[in-house]
Amino acid sequence: MTETDHPLVQRYLRRLRRAAADLPAGTRNELLDNVQAHLAETTAEADEAGVRTALDELGTPEEVAAAARAETEPRSSGDRLYDIATVFILFAGGFAVPVLGWIAGVVMLWNGPRWTRGEKILGTAALPVAIIIPAAAFLSSLLVPSSSAPTVLGPVLLIGLAVVAIGLVAVFVHLLRAAARVRT
Numbered sequence: 001m002t003e004t005d006h007p008l009v010q011r012y013l014r015r016l017r018r019a020a021a022d023l024p025a026g027t028r029n030e031l032l033d034n035v036q037a038h039l040a041e042t043t044a045e046a047d048e049a050g051v052r053t054a055l056d057e058l059g060t061p062e063e064v065a066a067a068a069r070a071e072t073e074p075r076s077s078g079d080r081l082y083d084i085a086t087v088f089i090l091f092a093g094g095f096a097v098p099v100l101g102w103i104a105g106v107v108m109l110w111n112g113p114r115w116t117r118g119e120k121i122l123g124t125a126a127l128p129v130a131i132i133i134p135a136a137a138f139l140s141s142l143l144v145p146s147s148s149a150p151t152v153l154g155p156v157l158l159i160g161l162a163v164v165a166i167g168l169v170a171v172f173v174h175l176l177r178a179a180a181r182v183r184t
Helices: 007-019 025-042 048-058 061-072 077-096 100-111 117-143 149-183
Strands: none
Touching: 007 025, 007 048, 007 061, 025 048, 025 061, 077 100, 077 117, 077 149, 100 117, 117 149
């Protein structure tokens, strides 16, 4: 019995075909091909329990079809506005309303469906890191007892602030691009 001839796999694929019947033909065919290829690979040498495990890991055919359907649905203009507002509040909110503005942005970011977990962590950490690094550099410059320290540390602090500002802009742009990629 080949991997796709297994009765459980065949039953799963029939259910998936029915669940995905309303998808555009190209999307439906691609979904079915991908799932069938995945099952062929994961169940090739599997016993009955292994086949059941592989099917359970995929989720129900209805869940798989619903996920594919959600990816093909057009996004509203409200999604774009939410993404822009989230990123703006995340970065500017902390300056407009210290701490609370940043917290509002973090809540919006983590509730936004278009960012990965890593992007959410990056967005959450960006502003605190951007504040902590210059603050630590400034405090360390106060602790240096040398009379030449201000002349050396001044340019270093300016360069550090420029790097932090560029980093914040880079994170800002990355979050907006990541959200746009998911919307399109």
